[in-house]
Amino acid sequence: MKLMVQVKLLPTPVQAAALEATLRACNEAATWVGEVAFERRAFKNFDLRRHTYGVVKERWGLGAQAAQHVIKKAADAYRALGADLKRGWLGPRGSARPGRTVGEPLTFRPQAAQPYDDRMLSWQTAARTVSIWTVGGRMKGVAFTSGPNQLKTLALYRQGESDLVCRDGAWYLLATCEVPETPANTDPLDFLGVDLGIVNIATTSDGRIMAGRQLNRLRSRDRRLRIKLQKKNTKSAARRAMRRRRKESRRARDINHKIAKHIVAEAERTSRGIALEDLTGIRARVRLRKPQRVTLHSWAFAQLGEFIAYKARKAGVPVVRVDPAYTSRTCAECGHVDKANRVSQARFVCRSCGFVDHADRNGSRNIRARARELWRRGALSAAPALPSPGRRAERGQRITSSDAEFRKLVPLVAGS
Structure with missing residues (x-):
């Protein structure tokens, strides 16, 4: 590679x-x-x-x-x-x-x-x-x-x-x-599910939550400063905004590298594969309010996925991408699907069996279960096929x- x-x-x-x-x-x-x-x-x-x-x-x-x-x-x-x-x-x-x-x-x-x-x-x-x-x-x-x-x-x-x-x-x-490349592990013991989000950048099915509140505070501070510089509209403000933009990009890249390194190292240590959501076109699919759109567009989810993929190839860890639909609403214990199961951003309570868990961890467990099923069927991904030339393609394809x-x-x- x-x-x-x-x-x-x-x-x-x-x-x-x-x-x-x-x-x-x-x-x-x-x-x-x-x-x-x-x-x-x-x-x-x-x-x-x-x-x-x-x-x-x-x-x-x-x-x-x-x-x-x-x-x-x-x-x-x-x-x-x-x-x-x-x-x-x-x-x-x-x-x-x-x-x-x-x-x-x-x-x-x-x-x-x-x-x-x-x-x-x-x-x-x-x-x-x-x-x-x-x-x-x-x-x-x-x-x-x-x-x-x-x-x-x-x-x-x-x-x-x-x-x-x-x-x-x-x-x-x-x-x-x-x-x-290290020869790929063709017989993983299990899969490490990874749920990617806005508040918590990555949550694994083992319960590890990475890059949470502290990072979001930094991102909010950077966004406020960027708005002030844009309003000032001077050459010096533009130069400073450019420097800030590069600094924010370097920080995001550094954090994505660290998250990817930890996930791949944990999967390699435990002889597991990695299960990721296929987030192709996520910005076009979701419907959010204006403040939420800013937060969604301010993090490089595709970059994190690419880092995990190439580090996994280097380590010989298989990666499976699954359809993320309803993973946040599905109970990882009984499989009941209901919008009301997601009580808040961080809390999941199943309306059928009463199972309680952190919402992102519950989602990562669902991602892990879907990866197991895909691997059992011999498929490596549930990602949609590339669009035809007449349709608009999503960035990254x-x-x-x-x-x-x-x-x-x-x-x-x-x-x-």
């Missing part, structure tokens, strides 16, 4: 200036390539290379490998845009938003990430330095640092391209590593889109 390992570069001021000039040149070239692709309707990598390769090398002074990566980056961006149009993420065909998006060429930020292959970047892991290509020539001895686990993974499993990234004035390399389809979409939407 592929994992991305992030290492932080420690360049000198001269080295940092060379890296910045390289990113700027590569992204200026990529923007020009995007304009050529838009004008000629040539969105495939090799077609686009015939029109732009020589000019990119001559005008921006890029090497052969760098020029090819710049052209491929522009082609991949148009392919991703075509896939988004096909999914319906940019609005229905003929509406204003897709017209504004595809009615002009794609552009790249001056500090957008740039891919490097082994011909442009070499690693000296023992010395913790890299030799990297820049527009000013090969630059050797650029120091980097990272955690011990990341360095071990980098030394053993690095394979493929790495991305040069500048974030808030700091320089990073995102290296692709091909990490071997992977649907490919060909360049020919994008060529047809551009004139239709741009001319509407």
Whole structure:
């Protein structure tokens, strides 16, 4: 399985200036390539290379490998845009938003990430330095640092391209590593049910409740501060809001990693599988009041599910996704389904047998029971099938889109 390992570069001021000039040149070239692709309707990598390769090398002074990566980056961006149009993420065909998006060429930020292959970047892991290509020539001895686990993974499993990234004035390399997977456990003793929620981010069928009140207080404080900054509407307020947004994103990612790590470790220790809810399209399905919508949209449930899935694959723990319908209203003891069973957010009282439990724990037990049944029938998931091309797909589903389809979409939407 592929994992991305992030290492932080420690360049000198001269080295940092060379890296910045390289990113700027590569992204200026990529923007020009995007304009050529838009004008000629040539969105495939090799077609686009015939029109732009020589000019990119001559005008921006890029090497052969760098020029090819710049052209491929522009082609991949148009392919991703075509896939988004096909999914319906940019609005229905003929509406204003897709017209504004595809009615002009794609552009790249001056500090957008740039891919490097082994011909442009070499690693000296023992010395913790890299030799990297820049527009000013090969630059050797650029120091980097990272955690011990990341360095071990980098030394053993690095394979493929790495991305040069500048974030808030700091320089990073995102290296692709091909990490071997542990053979999957084909005979789990049981399943660990996981109920995902708003008040409690994750509750297991063992009764462990993770990320509750303290996290929600932090999220409420961040939301209030964000509203104040938006009302102030000044440049300094916008800059601070951007910094806060990144901080909130890092905190959510860190907490999701910790929750996923605990769940997978517990399942691996007890030789169990993991049962998750299939929350695809949850934001479109639920009907909530306005204050509740803000809370629902402020946490990355899909990210947590992805973290659990890839950590489970790495550990050889099977993961089963079940239909979450009525798990919060069903009694885990007798199976009685009633809306009145959910007395409050945290309390479940069955109207049939009188069973009392924490509502989220009761839901996680129902999820565990559904996973057992699916596994007994030989199914790995109760998730719905991917929608047809004519229907709007939910974010996170992977649907490919060909360049020919994008060529047809551009004139239709741009001319509407």
